[in-house]
Amino acid sequence: MRGSLKLFTWFGIPVHLHWSFGLIFLYALWIGYANNLDMAGTIWLMGFFMALFGCVLLHEYGHALTARRYGVQTQDIILTPIGGIARLERMPEKPVQEFLVAIAGPMVNVVLAIALFFLGKLLFQGDRWTLFSWILEQNLTFGDSSGEEATDILDESGIPSSGLLFYLPVLVVTNIALVVFNLIPAFPMDGGRIFRALLAMRLGRVRATQIASWLGQGIALLFIVFGLWQGAITLALIGLFVFSTARSENSMVRLDALLRGYKARDLLRPNFTRLAANDWMQTPITLVQQGLERHFLVFDLDDRLVGYLPEAQIIAAMKKRDLSAEISQYMRPDVKVVHQEQSLEYVYHLLQQQGQSVLAVADQGELVGVIDQLGLQNFLRMRASN
Ligand SMILES: [Zn+2]
Structure with a gap:
């Protein structure tokens, strides 16, 4: 793909980094600067972003390797700042198979969230485990949990702002967020594909795609409006991407069905x-x-x-x-x-x-x-x- 850098090939699938991915590193540097982080803090932050995109990459492999089971190859996986894309040759046409391919990505993040949680439990004991749970809870509840026990410890040691004790629970929460976000039924996001597959079992592929595409475009518009209003540029960009892909996938499926019916x-x-x-x-x-x-x-x-x-x-x-x-x-x-x-x-x-x-x-x-x-x-x- 143009404007991208080939990182490596794993399971026979080339992994590409889109040029705009460089923005992530600039963003990390900027956050580091704006928060007065020292060198070590900035490196931890970058490490966190790398780990985050590692999770996104494994998510894409979830799609790609499930698709392979049904004889569908993956051209490549591209990592962009707004997420990963596994470019499958095509979507398997049996609704059950599309359902499984679509849900495999978020399932990877479920597994990762659980695994990282237990990794934390293994690494941290006593006071440090209490802190780990507290940071996890803070992130899950958007900073609304009380946790008196933790505050006592924090009075003595201060809130950790970097290191594994800080980033590991954040990564657990990020994986949970990835699951929730990807399951939003905005076709062609994973949730939308799951929705289309379920509809297709009853209504057929053309009609199912049409409905899923309408819903996808509606939600995409909400992403764009909300993103611009709240200054969440990433969300607005995802909205734009979802909107245009939903439209073009719909016309592709219609064309396919049309071509198939004639000689x-x-x-x-x-x-x-x-x-x-x-x-x-x-x-x-x-x-x-x-x-x-x-x-x-x-x-x-x-x-x-x-x-x-x-x-x-x-x-x-x-x-x-x-x-x-x-x-x-x-x-x-x-x-x-x-x-x-x-x-x-x-x-x-x-x-x-x-x-x-x-x-x-x-x-x-x-x-x-x-x-x-x-x-x-x-x-x-x-x-x-x-
Ligand atoms: Zn996905």
């Missing part, structure tokens, strides 16, 4: 102009100016298909006033022939992703029509609107 024969155009390779460019230029056709198939003297002429090439010839050049000089030879029973998914792949502007459609060795980009777009627009 090449459903949108082929049986009437098309056959260009001869040795004809002049004047002919396609005139045809394009007349309007209807934009991309053409090209044949040789024996009426064999030898290439195609995309609109871009015709315009190039027009600009150079190269009217008397042979079509063979401008045509592209890599023309693709698809069978009329071929799925629309495949046709879409060739036209949109591989940039073929026109395809020949055949049945039993005979050309029966063409499909071009314009025709595909019109077809999708018509079908999507009803």
Whole structure:
């Protein structure tokens, strides 16, 4: 991915650090400065941020390794200041599998919270354990717990502001916060995916995605408004991200369902102009100016298909006033022939992703029509609107 640094590969999945991650370190330095922390305090703070993102990374591995069980590979994991993203090739389509993949991330943080809690219990005894519990409680209740016993100890030793005794309970609470936050049903956050999977069991994937996406966009707007109002920029940024992803995932799922329902024969155009390779460019230029056709198939003297002429090439010839050049000089030879029973998914792949502007459609060795980009777009627009 652009603008990111590859850290390492673990379980066969490359882990990337987004450039903006550098902001975290600047942020840590700034907090250290603003709170008059000494060198050791600032290093502890940075260590805490590293540990925090270690927890986020393990969360993403929870998703990635569960997905792998269902045959879905993960392209990479990217760490950004607003969280991690495991870029799965695709989401497993069985709702139960999507449910498990989505919930695996937060489950990792549940396990981490419990493990870190017991690590604390193991490391600290007596007064130090009382302090540990007190700091944990303070963080869980936003500083509202009384804990008289702890205050007595604190009067003697002062509140620890760094070191493991301070950061370990904070890390426990952070993991709990990660669980709670990720379970908010704002699709495509984990909670939203869980929600979609549950809905999909009853309503089907398309309808479920639509509902989950609406709810996701609604919650995302609340994140943005609340984030801007309270000055919680991270929350506002997450809101923006959730909002745009919810929209695009919804249209992707709709498109997928649409493509699956049709074949090449459903949108082929049986009437098309056959260009001869040795004809002049004047002919396609005139045809394009007349309007209807934009991309053409090209044949040789024996009426064999030898290439195609995309609109871009015709315009190039027009600009150079190269009217008397042979079509063979401008045509592209890599023309693709698809069978009329071929799925629309495949046709879409060739036209949109591989940039073929026109395809020949055949049945039993005979050309029966063409499909071009314009025709595909019109077809999708018509079908999507009803
Ligand atoms: Zn997650």
